[in-house]
Amino acid sequence: MGTSGTVTAAGGRRNPATYVRELTHRHGPTLDRARETVRTRAHWSPYPEDTDAYGPGAAAGARAALAALRGQVLDLGQPGRDGLVGPAPADGGERSPYGPELAIAYPHHDPDTLLPAMREAMPAWREAGVTARAAVCAEILARINAASHEFALAAEHTSGHNPVMAFHAGAVHAQDRGLEAVAQAVEEQTRLPGSFVWSKPMPDGEPFVLDKTFTLRPRGVSLLIGNSVFPAWNGYPGLFASLATGNPVLVKPHPRAVLPLALTVRTAREVLAEAGFDPNLVCLAPERPGEGLARRLAVHPDVRIVDYAGTTAFGDWLRRNATQARVFTSTSAVNSLLVESTDDYRGMLANLAFGLALYSGQLCTSPQNLLIPRDGIATDAGHKSFRQVVADLGGALAELLADDAAAVSVLGALLSPEVLARVEKAASGALGEVAVAPRAVAHPDHPDAVVRTPAVVVLDAARPEDLATLSAEWLGPVHFAVAVDSAAAGVELLACTARERGALSAGAWTTSPEVEAALEAACAEAGVMLSFNLMGQWYITQSAVYSDLHGTGMNPAAGAVYCDAAFVTGRFHTVGVRRHRASG
Known part of the structure; x- marks a missing residue:
């Protein structure tokens, strides 16, 4: 397990179970609204698009936060550290498309240590239940949202977004995609009753009665392979769909766009630890130059889910080779x-x-x-x-x-x-x-x-x-x-x-x-x-989260849909148990 609680303003410790109940109460209305919206497909978002909505000092604070990371090692406290990636581009570090090197180093981790730690974190998260998992995911997204200016800067200086695009696709709209996945995951995991009494009338006497239960079981470790174009927007659906359905998530970022997903993993680990769960439920796996880590991880027997957005060639490779996993892909498109x-x-x-x-x-x-x-x-x-x-x-x-x-x-x-x-x-x-x-x-x-x-x-x-x-x-x-x-x-x-x-x-x-x-x-x-016949300020490139489906799964550009029922149901199984109830 992770930490036993969080430090309160008075310097005491908050009980993790109490904290999870607080999160459930705090985020329940948002999750209910998100579930309603994925059913109605109406316009809605809890995350403001207006940059001014985050306070007068938010932008300056984000710039200071990025400056403070330069020349530092962004260590998330994960097990199996065996070296560093970066900070120079020649060593696998990032360089902003706008010019400067980010000069941030990331620990490299031995997968043979990291993956067992993630497996060990899984049972308590699985047993926490659908509602608790969704509330923790919603808290992770809320904290990411509060730091939207920082995430926008990360998108700008890794993917080359202009500031508006960075704040939208690199921050708030990515958060929308994550919450959409959580809402869809709750919908599908609660479609069947947890327990019920089944009664069949019999012609010659008392009805035949069974007590039945349906128990959810996650598939296992989920591997998210990030891209350099939209690491958050393409990454959050799979990350939060897997986490909300009980699976640990290993994030393998693109070497040119590590920072957005590193900040994401850092936030997730903080919230998980505060809620009393093992933070190794979410881990980061940066790779050394030429290591080919995605290929190694994708075929690892512990990896049971793979999310990937990128080239058609690698998407095809994953489908051919990662046969132990459920593979969700979004690849090249000719529009x-x-x-x-x-x-x-x-x-x-x-x-x-x-x-x-x-x-x-x-x-x-x-x-x-x-x-x-x-x-x-x-x-x-x-x-x-x-x-x-x-x-x-x-x-x-x-x-x-x-x-x-x-x-x-x-x-x-x-x-x-x-x-x-x-x-x-x-x-x-x-x-x-x-x-x-x-x-x-x-x-x-x-x-x-x-x-x-x-x-x-x-x-x-x-x-x-x-x-x-x-x-x-x-x-x-x-x-x-x-x-x-x-x-x-x-x-x-x-x-x-x-x-x-x-x-x-x-x-x-x-x-x-x-x-x-x-x-x-x-x-x-x-x-x-x-x-x-689009006119005015709505363009062919735009996609309305909670309303539009991104991809259909019907042509080579996408083997997965952000975010339909199939996108989440492939991440868990349901096991039934029947018990005979004696008459009388």
């Missing part, structure tokens, strides 16, 4: 938009330009392929040729991103040299005609940041080599304006790409009921979320 017609041409261009520019196309829902009939489109401003649509889109991008100081609030720093290489290849003309050339943006606060505006390359769906190009994922600010023979051809290409390569989002601008119906049917078959 497409059909531009067929519109009754608000300027509004469409503005919405589309923002969707392309946001976080420099590095979102998993960012549109890549813009499918436009080669004969042009009908608009409220008259007929527009294919070339005119592409040129006007370039104008909308130029207007949106004209001022560097304003542009960096929409764009993000490029994640890695690999993303920059893709942009430079697109800009060279090697992929096709460059209709909108990318340009370097000077960040006023971070002169070493690598920031680029979107590149738009013209392709033709009739050319096999162009089809091969648009069928691959080009993560980053690289987009293709694709000439298609007709709206019907565009619908078929969008659906085919989603089925064969995977997609997480699809969209269209059309005034035709026939085109809308055809695309809706095609996306239903391909298993991709579809958005029509």
